[in-house]
Amino acid sequence: MTFWKNPKLVSACLLGMDCKYDGGNRLSKKVLKFCQREGCLPICPEILGGLPTPRPPCQILGGDGKDVLRGKAKVIGRDGKNYTQFFIKGAKEVFKIAKILNAKEAILKENSPSCGKRRTGIFRRGEGVLTALLRKNKIKISSENEL
Numbered sequence: 001m002t003f004w005k006n007p008k009l010v011s012a013c014l015l016g017m018d019c020k021y022d023g024g025n026r027l028s029k030k031v032l033k034f035c036q037r038e039g040c041l042p043i044c045p046e047i048l049g050g051l052p053t054p055r056p057p058c059q060i061l062g063g064d065g066k067d068v069l070r071g072k073a074k075v076i077g078r079d080g081k082n083y084t085q086f087f088i089k090g091a092k093e094v095f096k097i098a099k100i101l102n103a104k105e106a107i108l109k110e111n112s113p114s115c116g117k118r119r120t121g122i123f124r125r126g127e128g129v130l131t132a133l134l135r136k137n138k139i140k141i142s143s144e145n146e147l
Contacts, residue, residue, distance in 0.1 A: 049090025064126025
């Protein structure tokens, strides 16, 4: 079942939705214009994983998103709590959406422990949990900087 041709998933924060950890967003006018032309489905893996907004900022410790999915790294909040299960659940929920829509592309927020393509934080290299799961399943990933 496909609702529209060539659907693209996009990090909801890039479209101005207030789902960022601090309750804000990362509106990108470039991404917004692209989605107004092309049609995109906003997603937030952290919300779909069951986390509230606002929530403690998190980072991946012990690797990157691939390592989290393999059980070799964890997602830890600034409050010291382990949020790994929420990040994995959110990534899986987004992947379910991708399968339902037959989505082959996603535009995701760089510097995010969920969505980062090359960085999971300002000083952390690697891909986020969602990015790792989507790439593993052959979904093309772009960051907001690549449009």
